[in-house]
Amino acid sequence: MTTQEFQALSPATLAGRLGQIDAVRTRLGDPQEWRMREVGDGNLNLVFIVDGPGGSVVVKQALPYVRLVGESWPLPLKRAFFEYNALTRQNRRDPGSVPEIYYFDEGQAIIAMEFLSPHVILRKSLMAGTRHAGLGGFLGRFCARTLFRGSDLSLPTAERKADLALFAGNVELCDITENLVFSDPYFAAELNRHTPQLDPIVTALRADTDLKIAAQHLKMTFANNAETLLHGDLHTGSVMVTGDEARVIDPEFATYGPMGFDIGMLIANFLMAYCAQPGHAEAPGARAEYQEWILSVVDEIWTSFTAEFTRLWRSERTGILYQASLFEDQGHGLASEQARIERLAAIWRDCLGFCGIEIHRRTLGLAHIAEYDEIADDAARAACEARGLMLGRTLAVARAQFTGMEEVLDLARRTN
Ligand code: ADP
Ligand code: MG
Ligand code: MG
Ligand code: MG
Structure with missing residues (x-):
């Protein structure tokens, strides 16, 4: 995926795009049975909860603009790179304080992480x-x-x-x-x-x-x-x-x-x-x-x-x-x-x-x-x-x- 043009995820495309990623698939089970809901309530990004027969995963994706405002306010995808790098450092410096990271795709600005529940x-x-x-x-x-x-x-x-x-x-x-x-x-x-x-x-x-x-x-x-x-x-x-x-x-x-x-x-x-x-x-x-x-x-x-x-x-x-x-x-x-x-x-x-x-x-x-x-x-x-x-x-x-x-x-x- 990293070499392809950026594409925003949707519930319809998510299983097709992440179904072959081992780190995600092993936690969720058969991609045919995945159920997705977009839950992002933040100002900037897409956040999906993905439920499968084996468990749940959160998938966060940056968009090339500010979600709250729309395409008129561009914002670079690389914020996902900084988020991923910050999470790995925080987890090292205060173990267990942040969600576990399962997968990161820099080009598509996607982070798959632990679903915090019942948080x-x-x-x-x-x-x-x-x-x-x-x-x-x-x-x-x-x-x-x-x-x-x-x-x-x-x-x-x-x-x-x-x-x-x-x-x-x-x-x-x-x-x-x-x-x-x-x-x-x-x-x-x-x-x-x-x-x-x-x-x-x-x-x-x-x-x-x-x-x-x-x-x-x-x-x-x-x-x-x-x-x-x-x-x-x-x-x-x-x-x-x-x-x-x-x-x-x-x-x-x-x-x-x-x-x-x-x-x-x-x-x-x-x-x-x-x-x-x-x-x-x-x-x-x-x-x-x-x-x-x-x-x-x-x-x-x-x-x-x-x-x-x-x-x-x-x-x-x-x-x-x-x-x-x-x-x-x-x-x-x-x-x-x-x-x-x-x-x-x-x-x-x-x-x-x-x-x-x-x-x-x-x-x-x-x-x-x-x-x-x-x-x-x-x-x-x-x-x-x-x-x-x-x-x-x-x-x-x-x-x-x-x-x-x-x-x-x-x-x-x-x-x-
Ligand atoms: P943004 O950068 O757009 O503000 P957030 O990372 O704050 O996005 O996520 C938006 C919302 O998605 C959070 O308020 C929370 O409800 C949900 N969420 C994000 N990450 C997780 C997670 N790891 N587990 C459960 N819910 C999450
Ligand atoms: Mg937020
Ligand atoms: Mg944010
Ligand atoms: Mg107290």
């Missing part, structure tokens, strides 16, 4: 008010392991430089992040939309030059600080969960960037889910306890991130930075701890900044979140969204003033 998309679960045991711990460890082990703290320098070069090719998806996340929310960009009742706040935010400068500082950090391999799109729609298990999917935006980016985006999506709860409450106030559970997950993400980062710092510092030969081996173990604390403080500041900007772009930009969009009443939705916007503004502009997560969570509780 559901975390974002939907947060709307429904469902709790998940161990979620914050899983997500914090995933971030610590993938971010630490993809960086100069861990990798052999030749390997990191090769990966830096490889993922530098993901230009078009980085360009989406650079524009849609860091710039579009702060002016009347063509693709933006927002709830009409937010007009006065939107006008104020776009006139807020401190905020615009903060957003551009963060954009510079994202574009220039190639610290580690990021997932690049780590929101709650890229996490699938059961009652007590979680997996991360969809790293097609993978790029080298700052450690705080993935965690900041992730936390932003929990804070928006928190703000949206009144719009999904069965009765006024019925989601108050659930809101506190969401905040406890945010707390757990940061706590487990720092704990795992610390463990890796003390046991796996095998890269070119802060070598033990300079510190522990010279009797300067305390200085190593001081350096670690300084690194974590820098990640923390970036994380809060990215968190604030992510909240803004999911409320004012092109790609919104279901937690807000599914609140039918404009005024009720605007009330939830306004709270998030104000919270995001403070996090982005005053990020250096927060000394711990409890302050952030209190701010979320107090912001109206």
